[in-house]
Amino acid sequence: MLNVIQLLPDSIANQIAAGEVVQRPASVVKELLENSVDAHAKSIQLIVREAGRNLIQIVDDGVGMSETDARMSFERHATSKIRSSDDLFRIRTMGFRGEALASIAAVAQIEMRTRRATDELGTLIRIEGSDLKTQEAVSCLPGTNILVKNLFFNVPARRNFLKSNSVEMRHIIDEFQRIALAHPEVAFSLFHNDQEIYNLPVGKLSRRIIDMFGKSYREQLAYCEEQTPYVTVKGYIGKPESAKKTRNEQFFFVNNRFIRHNYLHHAVIGAYEGTLPDNSHPFYVLFVEIDPSHIDINIHPTKTEIKFDDERSVYAIMMAAVRKAVGVYNLAPSLDFESDVNFLSGGRRISQQETGSPNIESRSGDVAGPKPVMPSWATGEPKTDRPAPERSSAVRPASLDRAAGGSFDVPRKPSANNWQALFEGLSTNDESSGSQQSLQGDQTGDWLGPAKAPVAIPDEPTELVTIGSRANQIPAGQAISVEIEEETIVQVQNRYLVAPVKSGLMVIDQRGAYERILYDQFHAALTKHNGASQQLLFPKTVTLAPVDFQLALELRDELTSLGFQFDELGANTFVIRGVPAQTSDEREEELFANLLAQLREDTARDRHGRLKLDRSEALARSLARRSAARHVARLNVTERKALVDQLVASSNPSYTPGGDPITTVLTLDKIAGLFKS
Structure with a gap:
């Protein structure tokens, strides 16, 4: 043979x-x-x-x-x-x-x-x-x-x-x-x-990041460095408020080689604990310098995966480095004993000329987002490249009443026993309003921002519902078919709707309901190519990352079907002339850019090379998820009934497009069980 x-x-x-x-x-x-x-x-x-x-x-x-x-x-x-x-x-x-x-x-x-x-x-x-x-x-x-x-x-x-x-x-x-x-x-x-x-061009790492991702990154970068005999970690991290919903701009380099490492990513996220919004991912570009004898880079054909001989030590050093940067650059919220937590942030500054009192420093007067200040007794003076904030020369009294000046620069009273005294002096700063109007934040000015004054009385009684914590333990896979027998629908904390049904009470996740309804509308628009478009009075210009710019060109037909109308305007730039009618209340530039970033995440391939979502499916999901966020608000009786009717008529009233439950039913037996000892 x-x-x-x-x-x-x-x-x-x-x-x-x-x-x-x-x-x-x-x-x-x-x-x-x-x-x-x-x-x-x-x-x-x-x-x-x-x-x-x-x-x-x-x-x-x-x-x-x-x-x-x-x-x-x-x-x-x-x-x-x-x-x-x-x-x-x-x-x-x-x-x-x-x-x-x-x-x-x-x-x-x-x-x-x-x-x-x-x-x-x-x-x-x-x-x-x-x-x-x-x-x-x-x-x-x-x-x-x-x-x-x-x-x-x-x-x-x-x-x-x-x-x-x-x-x-x-x-x-x-x-x-x-x-x-x-x-x-x-x-x-x-x-x-x-x-x-x-x-x-040639430059420092910070310059390279800004040149590559845009000038908006200049204000969100914080330097990170930690040196040990075993490993050195350095680079830049992003501030928590600039975190995005997608995990696209996160880079690890080991000896200047790009790698993917979920274990080290977990260390970075752990260092941000308590500072990131839900489902948000921070920006970071981090370099690990280590002796090559401690790693093995020959375990993957593309060399994007490596092995450390002591992963726990690298994990701990990485977390310590990022946590130190978060603290030094005041990225984490901290206790400030010079401010009164009873005051709302976003207050209007009152100058020394208006009040006749010494100028008291205000840290929470920036409506766009104040930078919390770490107490000096806890951290000492951090070593940063930025100059330290100027302290007021006025000596603060030791009493907690006058310590409230950390939030509002208003004249202080010796005692806070009379709560009305806290608002004295505000009316003198508005020449067109009287003392009675100065107590109503919705009528006089912006010193309380979008929040309502504590003394405001609602026009109609607030419906309160208290439900025990064990009430929502219905199996997620169980589909319940119910029929609402009355039009009385109660809204709880602008988040949930409670409607009586024959078997008990139906609890509806308000945001999830809107996400399902909007998804069906967007998916139908993509299928029939008849999405309604709201024309902009003033077209908006948006500059995208090159990756997102290419994605927008690829999805031009689908985006047009949804209601977007845009044209190319130079390199990586679009001019937006119309947006979907359901999203007309949002900032058009942010809507367009964030939608593309989310799409890039949803249409990426998993580790096995499979597409996570079809393009049309991902587009409808992403836009519905983003648009549903703005519907978490107070609804009147007519709006509540309309929401329930649209949900019942949707393609799947029980689950969101992502598979999360929208409705659950509290049967009479389960409600009765909550009151048994």
Whole structure:
């Protein structure tokens, strides 16, 4: 019997290796950019056509290669980084396996020009499908210029699996951002179809972040650093109030290599404990410097996953570093014993000229969001780059009554036994209102902001319902069919509706009900392409991240079906002329930008490569979830009845599009059980 085992030809072996290394155009971009960084380039230019299908070109001013090295670089497992097995534990470069160029050359047409600064002539090499076509001496600039044309030209099945240009371009931008963030000392530029997307000059990390993500990040960055003999953590974190609903702008780098690490992400989120809104994710760009002997980066083909020999120590140091930054930069709410918690924030400042009293410092007068101040006895003077706030020269009395000046600059009374004395002096600052009107925040001014004065009397009696904590223990998968027998529907805390039914009481999550109703409307608009649009009197301009800009172009038809009307206005900029009629009360720029960010999260692929949600499904869900948030408000009797009627008529009254329950029924037996000891 003949032997059946034989060695694969190099061309087939390279194509098999390319299946792991070269998954899409973004994989080629990653490998070639890392090679340029390893070549000590100070300026790197990336040129892309048709999202990398037709052309990916990298031009750098690195050290270049000799004629022999240029030819050897396309051989499998040919590398300048490894000489012995011990070198695997001392790796600080990006590439080291010697598979990238060989794998790319197996599935594309490559043309490379390279020259060392000490050489008079450079080398030109052309390869197609692992076959060497040309190698000759040419005149070229120092560095390396490599062109990858017609990716997967000889593997049509792989080419058919590529997504649309906008999707592939988003992946390219993601890889570009990661490498550019890791190396702010290198100038980067990105062009797509002759249009400049990024032009990042050399600068500090903070400058690179602002140039890449926008000027709005200038005010939200806080420096983070912690040095230990084992590991060093440094970088920038975002303030809690700037946290987003999507987890798109979070970057870990270990020895300047981008990684994904859920364990370290948990450490960062733990350091923010108590400061983040629900379901919000902070921005961070954090670098971990550690001896290469303590990590293993050779456990994943794309080298985005690594292993630490002592993950617990890295976890603890990471959490301590972020928690320290949160405290030093006053990002966490803290106790201020110089303020009176009985006063609402957002108060109107009253000047010394108006009151005739010494000027008392007010920290909560900024309606946009005050910055809490850590007490000096607890933290000492933090070392920050920002100047310390100027303290008032006025000496504060020790009494708690006058300590209320931390919230409002109003004349103080010696005693607070008479609560009306707390409001004295406010009427003198409004020349057009009397003392009686000064007590009514809804009529006189903005010193109480949107809140109502404590003494305001409601126009109609408030309906109060008290329900025990064990009342909502109905299995989530149980669908209950009920029929409302009366029109009396009670609203509880602007969050829930309680309606009597034959079997007891139905409790409805108000926000979930609106989310279900709006989802059905948006989904119908996407299906029938007849979404109602509210035209804007003054068009709004919104500038997006390049990734979101590409996503908006890809989803233009779906967004138009929902009611959005927008046109391109320069690089990464749209002018919005109309929005869906159901969202006309929101800020159009924020609605559009946040919707795209949420879509990018919902339409991403999971760790197994599967799409999380269909595009139309994700679009309807995202817009419904965002629009439902503004409906948590007081409803009159007619609005309550209309909400229940629309919910009952919806496609699934029991669950939100995300699967959360909307309704639950408290049977008479369960209610009776609440009163039994």
